[in-house]
Amino acid sequence: MHGSGAEISREVFWNILGPGFPTEQVLLYVLVVIAFLLFFHGLARSGFFTRMKAITSAKGSDVERVNNPWDRFWYMVTDVFGHRKILREPYQGVFHLFIFWGFVALAITTAIVFLQADIIWPIWHVWFMEGNFYLGLSLFADVFGLVAIVGILMAMARRYFMKPKWLDEKGEDKVILWFILAILVTGFVVEALRIQATETDPASPMNPYIWFSPVGRTIAFLFSGMSMDALRDTHVVLWWTHVLGALGFIVFIAYSKLLHIIMTPVNIFLRPDTPQPPIRVMPPEMFENAETFGIHNLEEYSWKDLFDTEACMRCGRCVEVCPAFNTDKPLLPRDVIQNLRTYMENKAKFALDADGNYRIIPDEEYTGPALIGDGIEKDTIWACTTCMACVEACPAYILQFPKLIDLRRYLVMMESDFPAEVMDVFKGMENNSNPWSIGAHSRADWAKGLDVPLLSEKGEAEYLFYVGCAGAFDDLNKKVAVSLVKIFKAAGLDFAILGTEEGCCGDSAKKIGNEYVYQALAMANIETFKAYNVSKIITMCPHGYTVLKHDYKELGGSFQVFHYTEILDKLIKQGKITLKQPIENLGTITYHDSCYLGRYNKIYDQPRDILKALKSGSLVEMKSHHAKSFCCGAGGGRMWMEEDLGTRINQKRTQEAEASGAKTICTACPFCYTMISDGIKELDLSEKLQAFDIAQLVAKAAGLDQKTNKAGGEGEQEAAN
Amino acid sequence: MNTVVCIKQVPDTETLIKVQGAGIVTEGIKWVMNPYDEFAVEEALQQKEKMKAGAVTIVSLGPDRAIEAIRTGLAMGADTAVHINDAAFYEKADPYATAAVLAAAVKGLQYDAIFLGKQAIDDDSAQVPAMLAEMLGIPVVTMVVKFEVAPDKSKATVTREIEGGQAVVEVPLPAVFSAQKGLNEPRYASLPGIMKAKKKPVDVKTAADLGVSVDPKTVVKEMTLPPARQAGKIITGDDAAAKAKELARVLHEEVKIV
Ligand code: SF4
Ligand code: SF4
Numbered sequence: 001m002h003g004s005g006a007e008i009s010r011e012v013f014w015n016i017l018g019p020g021f022p023t024e025q026v027l028l029y030v031l032v033v034i035a036f037l038l039f040f041h042g043l044a045r046s047g048f049f050t051r052m053k054a055i056t057s058a059k060g061s062d063v064e065r066v067n068n069p070w071d072r073f074w075y076m077v078t079d080v081f082g083h084r085k086i087l088r089e090p091y092q093g094v095f096h097l098f099i100f101w102g103f104v105a106l107a108i109t110t111a112i113v114f115l116q117a118d119i120i121w122p123i124w125h126v127w128f129m130e131g132n133f134y135l136g137l138s139l140f141a142d143v144f145g146l147v148a149i150v151g152i153l154m155a156m157a158r159r160y161f162m163k164p165k166w167l168d169e170k171g172e173d174k175v176i177l178w179f180i181l182a183i184l185v186t187g188f189v190v191e192a193l194r195i196q197a198t199e200t201d202p203a204s205p206m207n208p209y210i211w212f213s214p215v216g217r218t219i220a221f222l223f224s225g226m227s228m229d230a231l232r233d234t235h236v237v238l239w240w241t242h243v244l245g246a247l248g249f250i251v252f253i254a255y256s257k258l259l260h261i262i263m264t265p266v267n268i269f270l271r272p273d274t275p276q277p278p279i280r281v282m283p284p285e286m287f288e289n290a291e292t293f294g295i296h297n298l299e300e301y302s303w304k305d306l307f308d309t310e311a312c313m314r315c316g317r318c319v320e321v322c323p324a325f326n327t328d329k330p331l332l333p334r335d336v337i338q339n340l341r342t343y344m345e346n347k348a349k350f351a352l353d354a355d356g357n358y359r360i361i362p363d364e365e366y367t368g369p370a371l372i373g374d375g376i377e378k379d380t381i382w383a384c385t386t387c388m389a390c391v392e393a394c395p396a397y398i399l400q401f402p403k404l405i406d407l408r409r410y411l412v413m414m415e416s417d418f419p420a421e422v423m424d425v426f427k428g429m430e431n432n433s434n435p436w437s438i439g440a441h442s443r444a445d446w447a448k449g450l451d452v453p454l455l456s457e458k459g460e461a462e463y464l465f466y467v468g469c470a471g472a473f474d475d476l477n478k479k480v481a482v483s484l485v486k487i488f489k490a491a492g493l494d495f496a497i498l499g500t501e502e503g504c505c506g507d508s509a510k511k512i513g514n515e516y517v518y519q520a521l522a523m524a525n526i527e528t529f530k531a532y533n534v535s536k537i538i539t540m541c542p543h544g545y546t547v548l549k550h551d552y553k554e555l556g557g558s559f560q561v562f563h564y565t566e567i568l569d570k571l572i573k574q575g576k577i578t579l580k581q582p583i584e585n586l587g588t589i590t591y592h593d594s595c596y597l598g599r600y601n602k603i604y605d606q607p608r609d610i611l612k613a614l615k616s617g618s619l620v621e622m623k624s625h626h627a628k629s630f631c632c633g634a635g636g637g638r639m640w641m642e643e644d645l646g647t648r649i650n651q652k653r654t655q656e657a658e659a660s661g662a663k664t665i666c667t668a669c670p671f672c673y674t675m676i677s678d679g680i681k682e683l684d685l686s687e688k689l690q691a692f693d694i695a696q697l698v699a700k701a702a703g704l705d706q707k708t709n710k711a712g713g714e715g716e717q718e719a720a721n
Numbered sequence: 722m723n724t725v726v727c728i729k730q731v732p733d734t735e736t737l738i739k740v741q742g743a744g745i746v747t748e749g750i751k752w753v754m755n756p757y758d759e760f761a762v763e764e765a766l767q768q769k770e771k772m773k774a775g776a777v778t779i780v781s782l783g784p785d786r787a788i789e790a791i792r793t794g795l796a797m798g799a800d801t802a803v804h805i806n807d808a809a810f811y812e813k814a815d816p817y818a819t820a821a822v823l824a825a826a827v828k829g830l831q832y833d834a835i836f837l838g839k840q841a842i843d844d845d846s847a848q849v850p851a852m853l854a855e856m857l858g859i860p861v862v863t864m865v866v867k868f869e870v871a872p873d874k875s876k877a878t879v880t881r882e883i884e885g886g887q888a889v890v891e892v893p894l895p896a897v898f899s900a901q902k903g904l905n906e907p908r909y910a911s912l913p914g915i916m917k918a919k920k921k922p923v924d925v926k927t928a929a930d931l932g933v934s935v936d937p938k939t940v941v942k943e944m945t946l947p948p949a950r951q952a953g954k955i956i957t958g959d960d961a962a963a964k965a966k967e968l969a970r971v972l973h974e975e976v977k978i979v
Contacts, residue, residue: 293912413912423909431733431751439735440751516912 006130042254102148192219260313267311294409318390328646386636408513470670512637526557587663593629594669654679757838820852
């Protein structure tokens with residue numbers, strides 16, 4: 001500052017302050033205060049407080065949101081600064097990281113300058129911004145400012161040249177990048193003008209250190225021919241432009257998606273701390289006394305569901321990965337969240353009384369647009385496969401698809417309004433405990449002649465092998481069940497099946513929205529499991545795995561549940577199964593991650609380890625794999641629904657397998673196995689591609705499949721068709 | 722419009738049937754509402770909704786377990802029910818006896834139309850609708866696929882399925898109608914419907930209450946299951962020509978039809 005006397009430093013407010021009373025400095029403070037006032041005014045004008053009234057009037061969340069606050073805080077800090085989720089997508093991740101860290105660094109620098117010039121110097125007359133510290137700070141700010149500009153340019157390249165189809169294009173999206181770029185560039189030009197005016201003179205004590213502002217110094221060359229007066233005049237004008245731009249930016253946050261700078265970290269703090277994306281719990285008692293089920297009314301969502309809509313910055317990552325969107329169905333998870341937000345805002349306006357208090361409007365009184373149909377369309381609600389890709393991708397930890405399940409529940413249980421094909425599925429589950437509507441008495445027919453131990457005869461066993469409906473009733477998947485029991489027996493595993501005492505796991509019913517039927521099915525199974533003192537369960541299907549392991553707990557059923565790939569992997573590693581015969585004709589193998597095994601349960605390695613242990617072909621990954629794997633199209637009860645909108649998800653996935661160059665595609669889920677096998681047939685790719693479940697290959701390699709040791713041998717293929 | 726729907730509880734089509742003498746083993750069977758009766762219930766409900774007036778009454782003859790089928794009808798939206806539950810009928814209710822007891826139960830009720838499924842999928846006799854109409858002395862229209870009623874409820878215009886086509890008939894009300902597939906899409910009972918059904922009144926009656934005696938005209942002497950279907954055979958061959966040749970050989974030598 002004036003008269004600090006420090007040589008290796010710079011004068012804060014150089015060229016800005018007039019003589020005498022620091023009018024300009026006071027003006028700056030006033031402008032800062034005005035900017036913040038305008039920011040709050042902007043929040044009010046953009047409906048923020050109206051929406052907050054709706055959010056704070058909503059119901060409680062049934063999942064913990066603020067437990068372990070320190071852990072949550074730490075997670076939030078590391079996520080915000082480390083970009084844990086954002087970096088999932090390398091290009092977008094990196095440019096956001098650049099912009100973010102650029103701004104953090106510039107904010108830190110500004111704070112230090114403020115501290116020095118406006119607090120420490122006026123009060124104590126101490127000038128610490130000098131010498132090496134000053135030079136370091138100068139370099140730091142310059143480099144990070146440049147990093148931010150690179151980030152902005154990368155973002156512009158994406159928006160204007162790459163143009164991904166899932167990127168939203170609102171008016172503000174066109175402005176924001178240019179706005180930020182202008183602030184950064186004017187900042188550098190202001191610096192360059194100052195450098196040109198004060199540091200280029202060899203007599204200046206700063207001259208030897210001029211390159212500690214590398215960007216500013218380089219730009220200064222542009223101004224080397226300007227007179228001192230011209231430099232000073234331009235500097236004043238640009239300085240104020242830069243300041244007004246920066247303050248305008250603060251105001252703009254209130255009006256735009258930039259609000260995510262505040263709301264997204266809050267949502268990260270509030271994230272669900274559960275192993276699964278939580279689907280609203282419906283306690284069994286509810287079916288005795290509740291009047292309405294599911295959600296058709298905004299107020300039935302919890303405050304956290306509504307708060308999610310504030311945290312969404314429309315980044316579109318959820319859209320990018322959504323199988324429904326990628327096959328031209330009318331479902332964009334981002335739009336579900338955004339439409340909910342618009343709907344909430346409109347309804348909140350309607351619900352405010354003269355005093356501005358929020359009032360929950362009784363159903364009979366409400367005449368505005370309906371949540372289902374107007375707010376969110378039915379085709380959108382039914383298009384979801386519950387693949388969880390959106391939840392996994394969302395950097396704001398928003399739960400998109402669980403909100404759709406609430407709407408399905410209303411449609412199914414209150415209105416009996418669901419795709420017509422589903423009627424038979426519900427009836428099948430109710431009458432025969434399987435979605436195929438095949439007589440319940442034939443549930444164990446697949447095991448005939450295989451001498452599979454029945455729990456009712458054996459009395460007890462270490463493991464219950466819960467086969468599930470697909471393994472029991474679907475011809476294609478019965479072969480997988482057969483392979484599994486052969487392996488279990490060969491490995492000497494102490495196991496048994498329930499035979500006709502087994503029932504449908506209920507996952508499809510649950511995800512279609514029929515919680516009532518799901519709970520009836522689940523409770524029947526839990527009762528049977530308990531009657532036999534079952535503690536460890538092996539499932540063949542990842543869907544059964546998920547509900548048995550996680551959801552049955554809500555109904556009082558706590559079991560140790562394993563997916564068969566976990567067991568086979570262990571048996572192979574322990575040497576209890578020897579894969580002695582390499583399988584011919586597999587060619588290159590690719591593994592298709594099941595959503596319910598991968599994203600839902602983080603089982604990625606075991607299936608791959610098993611495939612490697614086969615020593616029968618090299619492993620390649622498809623374009624999307626592991627947590628980013630693309631759904632087969634069968635989850636969320638979509639297995640049972642017609643797919644008459646857009647193109648077919650299973651075909652898209654099969655094409656990805658083909659493009660990977662693999663000859664064999666392996667699955668570890670009966671739904672995936674069916675969908676991919678169908679995809680191969682529908683696309684007429686049988687010459688190039690073959691599908692197997694991992695269990696079948698293990699049985700073959702272990703020499704347990706007497707027929708042939710050639711994958712795709714005659715007998716095998718015929719039976720598959 | 723007031724309607725009566727007569728329903729029957731039958732084994733689920735997929736359930737395992739074991740024959741024992743002249744009947745079946747009822748243990749382990751999953752019972753459901755006769756699928757054709759679902760069309761009947763649905764039509765009665767749709768007519769009531771269309772006219773915005775009237776009541777739908779379910780009438781069913783069957784043992785204790787039949788209450789489940791009755792509750793299904795109530796859950797779909799029917800208003801009240803009569804459950805004729807009398808051990809005397811358990812073994813001997815042939816179509817005639819069934820029609821007679823249904824007629825006795827229906828006589829005391831208010832109705833403009835009576836709906837039934839065209840037949841029960843267990844014994845497939847398809848006689849009750851006609852007999853019931855005869856006993857009540859009112860007309861009957863069978864195999865109904867479309868039903869429309871005049872605003873004054875004096876008559877109905879009904880489309881019925883006939884061999885290779887359809888016929889439209891007009892009939893004065895009250896009358897009996899038997900529902901064929903295609904009449905409508907039966908609804909899935911909503912959860913509130915299921916809850917409410919538990920509290921709806923069901924009038925339980927015995928043969929004595931109705932003043933009828935069991936008087937079957939036919940007696941089942943024996944039941945047999947159809948022979949088990951033989952496994953299919955997959956024709957293999959290197960190409961289409963070889964497969965065709967093999968098919969011809971099988972048809973000729975093994976099946977001996979060519
Ligand atoms: S769960 Fe999958 S299908 Fe459903 S909205 Fe999310 S990404 Fe799309
Ligand atoms: S829901 Fe999440 S992933 Fe989707 S647009 Fe919003 S913030 Fe992005």
